[in-house]
Amino acid sequence: MFGALKRSLGLAATRSQGLLAAGGGRRWWSLAGQSRACAGTPAALQLRDEFLELNHEGVSMCLNYVWLRDHCSSDSSYNSTTNQRKLDTSSIDLSIRPDTCTVQDGHLVLTWPGGHVSKYSHSWLAENSYEGKQKSIVQPRVLWNSDIYENANIPSAKWETFMSCNDELKNFLQNYLVYGIAFVDDVPATVEATEAVTQRVSLIRETTYGRVWSFTSDFSRGDTAYSQLSLDRHTDTSYFQEPCGIQVFHCLKHEGTGGRTLLVDGFYAAEKLRQQSPENFKLLAHVPIKHDYIENTANHQNHMTGIGPVLNVYPWNNELYLIRYNNYDRSVINTVPHDIVHRWYMAHRDLTTELRRPENELWVKLTPGKVIFIDNWRVMHGRESFTGLRQLCGCYLTRDDVLSAARCFGLQA
Ligand SMILES: C[N+](C)(C)CCCC[C@H](N)C(=O)O
Numbered sequence: 481m482f483g484a485l486k487r488s489l490g491l492a493a494t495r496s497q498g499l500l501a502a503g504g505g506r507r508w509w510s511l512a513g514q515s516r517a518c519a520g521t522p523a524a525l526q527l528r529d530e531f532l533e534l535n536h537e538g539v540s541m542c543l544n545y546v547w548l549r550d551h552c553s554s555d556s557s558y559n560s561t562t563n564q565r566k567l568d569t570s571s572i573d574l575s576i577r578p579d580t581c582t583v584q585d586g587h588l589v590l591t592w593p594g595g596h597v598s599k600y601s602h603s604w605l606a607e608n609s610y611e612g613k614q615k616s617i618v619q620p621r622v623l624w625n626s627d628i629y630e631n632a633n634i635p636s637a638k639w640e641t642f643m644s645c646n647d648e649l650k651n652f653l654q655n656y657l658v659y660g661i662a663f664v665d666d667v668p669a670t671v672e673a674t675e676a677v678t679q680r681v682s683l684i685r686e687t688t689y690g691r692v693w694s695f696t697s698d699f700s701r702g703d704t705a706y707s708q709l710s711l712d713r714h715t716d717t718s719y720f721q722e723p724c725g726i727q728v729f730h731c732l733k734h735e736g737t738g739g740r741t742l743l744v745d746g747f748y749a750a751e752k753l754r755q756q757s758p759e760n761f762k763l764l765a766h767v768p769i770k771h772d773y774i775e776n777t778a779n780h781q782n783h784m785t786g787i788g789p790v791l792n793v794y795p796w797n798n799e800l801y802l803i804r805y806n807n808y809d810r811s812v813i814n815t816v817p818h819d820i821v822h823r824w825y826m827a828h829r830d831l832t833t834e835l836r837r838p839e840n841e842l843w844v845k846l847t848p849g850k851v852i853f854i855d856n857w858r859v860m861h862g863r864e865s866f867t868g869l870r871q872l873c874g875c876y877l878t879r880d881d882v883l884s885a886a887r888c889f890g891l892q893a
């Protein structure tokens with residue numbers, strides 16, 4: 481198993497990439513087989529033994545025959561009212577080949593044995609094929625350090641407009657998707673208004689901390705967050721199998737000094753690491769790391785465990801989608817042998833160096849009325865130590881529902 485891990489670390493090819501670009505492609509298998517051009521069709525289309533090859537606007541697609549039959553959108557195969565497949569995939573002959581294939585009006589038309597006809601537009605194929613996906617990114621983002629973020633001058637949404645106007649919500653969601661943080665100003669400094677503003681966006685994710693929580697430095701829970709101590713940059717709930725997608729904070733009151741919030745774009749730092757040391761990036765993307773939340777107080781008993789790499793990338797395009805980085809809650813490393821452990825610590829050190837560069841730190845003082853939404857899969861938060869009474873409320877949101885809301889506005893998410 482360790483051998484396999486080492487091999488995969490050594491073999492997986494990664495390209496360093498521009499901050500907005502998708503990751504470098506890599507091929508997982510080689511393709512072989514004889515080809516024959518489809519009768520009466522342009523050379524852009526070739527029926528090979530194992531797959532159909534189609535060139536469309538510079539994208540060369542290799543389309544598997546079972547895949548083509550499975551993705552037929554005819555009425556008998558697909559319910560376009562519910563957007564659900566009707567076809568029983570297991571009924572497809574795994575050695576299926578079309579009897580005829582033609583191109584008509586920008587569509588690929590296949591007739592299968594038995595006479596069933598499937599039609600696919602070239603643009604649909606280009607967008608949905610593996611080759612098309614490799615060239616595209618799931619989530620366009622602007623990665624930032626403090627200068628980039630500040631110079632972008634992103635306006636905060638305003639409570640009144642935000643609550644009533646869909647365009648304001650759409651702009652807010654777009655900013656959130658692109659930068660991983662977004663603000664709503666002029667929110668009444670109450671738990672109820674904080675709840676209302678978050679529910680305008682999505683569903684609240686209830687956790688052991690409650691639904692909408694409101695906390696001070698009273699050590700009511702067995703966690704440093706409930707103190708006046710400073711907290712280094714981190715992502716929350718790294719000890720969940722699926723860390724919470726969004727964190728909302730609203731400072732309802734602070735009578736004292738300090739307590740500023742630190743924000744760091746984890747993807748900016750990770751992409752720097754990918755450019756400087758692809759090997760270290762790969763290591764952090766492969767070694768499974770455990771995080772634990774163990775709480776044993778008079779009122780609360782919890783033991784939560786989450787296991788996953790620090791950096792999580794989509795395997796088909798190497799695009800980052802999730803960082804788990806919490807040195808407080810990181811638990812025993814015992815999933816790799818000692819030599820990999822040492823390399824992991826070196827890689828972690830390099831990432832930490834990037835995350836700690838002062839120019840990557842965005843410091844904001846949360847004040848009553850200003851609600852911040854943080855992408856907890858990307859942007860780290862921390863806080864300065866403070867004095868006096870400081871009351872912070874907020875909640876976690878379910879990521880799926882936030883992204884769904886964004887997609888329903890036509891945003892890419
Ligand atoms: C936000 N709230 C105060 C409710 C919970 C804090 C959770 C703290 C935990 N160490 C973590 O990083 O997940």
Ligand SMILES: O=C(O)CCC(=O)C(=O)O
Nearest residue numbers: 705711716741862863872
């Ligand atoms: O007190 C703060 O500003 C944030 C503390 C923290 O990291 C958290 O509650 O998750």
Ligand SMILES: [Fe+2]
Nearest residue numbers: 705715716861
């Ligand atoms: Fe936190």
